[in-house]
Amino acid sequence: MATKQAVSMKLNGKVVDVVVEPRELLIHTLRENLGHTGPHIGCETSHCGACTVDLDGMSVKSCTVLTVQCQNSELLTIEGFEKGGVLHALQECFSEQHGLQCGYCTPGMITRAYRLLKENPDPTEEEIRYWMAGNLCRCTGYQNIVKAVQFAAKKLATKAA
Amino acid sequence: MIPRPFEYYAPASILDALGLLQKYGEEAKLLAGGHSLLPMMKLRFAQPGHLIDLGKISELRGIREDGDTIRIGAMTSENDLIWSALLQKKCPLLVEGARHISDPQVRYRGTIGGDICHGDPANDHPAVMLALGASFVLRSSTGERVVPADGFFVGMYATAMHADEIMTEIRIPTPASGTGSCYSKLKRKIGDFATAAAAVTLAMKGEMVSQVTIALTNVGATPLKARAAEDSLRGKSLTDANIANAAHLAMSICDPSPDQRGSAEYKTAMAGEMTQRALRTAGSRALR
Numbered sequence: 001m002a003t004k005q006a007v008s009m010k011l012n013g014k015v016v017d018v019v020v021e022p023r024e025l026l027i028h029t030l031r032e033n034l035g036h037t038g039p040h041i042g043c044e045t046s047h048c049g050a051c052t053v054d055l056d057g058m059s060v061k062s063c064t065v066l067t068v069q070c071q072n073s074e075l076l077t078i079e080g081f082e083k084g085g086v087l088h089a090l091q092e093c094f095s096e097q098h099g100l101q102c103g104y105c106t107p108g109m110i111t112r113a114y115r116l117l118k119e120n121p122d123p124t125e126e127e128i129r130y131w132m133a134g135n136l137c138r139c140t141g142y143q144n145i146v147k148a149v150q151f152a153a154k155k156l157a158t159k160a161a
Numbered sequence: 162m163i164p165r166p167f168e169y170y171a172p173a174s175i176l177d178a179l180g181l182l183q184k185y186g187e188e189a190k191l192l193a194g195g196h197s198l199l200p201m202m203k204l205r206f207a208q209p210g211h212l213i214d215l216g217k218i219s220e221l222r223g224i225r226e227d228g229d230t231i232r233i234g235a236m237t238s239e240n241d242l243i244w245s246a247l248l249q250k251k252c253p254l255l256v257e258g259a260r261h262i263s264d265p266q267v268r269y270r271g272t273i274g275g276d277i278c279h280g281d282p283a284n285d286h287p288a289v290m291l292a293l294g295a296s297f298v299l300r301s302s303t304g305e306r307v308v309p310a311d312g313f314f315v316g317m318y319a320t321a322m323h324a325d326e327i328m329t330e331i332r333i334p335t336p337a338s339g340t341g342s343c344y345s346k347l348k349r350k351i352g353d354f355a356t357a358a359a360a361v362t363l364a365m366k367g368e369m370v371s372q373v374t375i376a377l378t379n380v381g382a383t384p385l386k387a388r389a390a391e392d393s394l395r396g397k398s399l400t401d402a403n404i405a406n407a408a409h410l411a412m413s414i415c416d417p418s419p420d421q422r423g424s425a426e427y428k429t430a431m432a433g434e435m436t437q438r439a440l441r442t443a444g445s446r447a448l449r
Contacts, residue, residue, distance in 0.1 A: 002166040002167055002168050002169075003168060005169065021166065022166070022167055022168065022169035022212065023163050023164045023165070023166055023167060023202075024163070025163060028163070044162050044203075045162070045200060045203075046196060046200060046266075046267060047352060049264070049266060052266060058240070058269035058270070059265060059266045059269060060266055060269055060270055061266045061267070064195060064196055064199050064200065064267075064270070065195070065199075065270070066169070066195070066199070068169045068171075068214075069171070069195075069214060069216060071171070112265070112266070116265075131265050132265070133264045133265065133351040133352070134263075134264030134265045134266040134267065134351075134352070
């Protein structure tokens, strides 16, 4: 057993402290230690994107990040999207546009789309497909996922205006 | 799936990292973006006792132009390469290559230095580095040396880097203005490695090729520089026959392993096709 390390991070706006073995993956800390089961484990091999979280302004696959790498980091998971009972525009649009079927990929999809729209608030369909390519949906519902992101972009632009 | 236990260090400077590397020697592994090493550790193909994370060393990141050289910190992420205005303008081949690597999440973490040092012939930067005539700065506790990309890749997962060295910087001679370039990659799906890919830079004088480089990805134990193909085009025009001849010469040095991406014959043929496409596109982008 290797020496455990204390890691302090900000998770959805709140400071959390954990003590972990260096080999512990971020997705396991989130789900098993911190009770954040929104990010899902799909493949655990950095292919599927179901475990996507936002780490210091980057979309990352939390199955391929060590928790010890996150010292002093800011994390956003799907649990941090709804504010005071009001859904985020992306959550509303995934619901309205039927952007999910079984729902397994949805937390990763929404978390990735959040960062995409921060970087490119008005993406074309082609840009959405290119920049969302790290998230797989095995219900093959991509058509409505792309639509949901497009609608969310519009809704966010209206809110900002 | 979790790795074997290891001790973790996140040094804040190159000097501290070199100290740790010297202390733990063969037991240690350097961690860059972690998207090759961590999967290998999860599969227990790699089992380092000590993991030295270079992620907190800010002096290893950044892209700048210094005279006629572009200097890139080894820990610069693929995403930062893609969005670099300097690279988009002066070295678009590197941007095009980076856009073909894996997927967006991986590109936020994956680094140019990690991609090069891993020594995987399926990685995309090595061939791009050969085509651009890049060199690598390797630092150890006893000093620093600069090694050309041509000769750096010596075998499958094997490079000219020593166990006590850290790659700190990638140096690329700024391509002459008007140079056309292209990275043409065949892959089965997003996130896959190349079935075959070709990196080309091309300068034209009127209708004649004045300068050309061609390098291939994933069709041998190392990235391959297609020297005979390059020689065949210098001073010639870019006719269909000359392009086909260059592609045949490029195919003649391929020695790919058959796998789920195809047979050796298929991969070799695709290396030829990617060479043709990259030459044509680079030709259309070169100023006359």
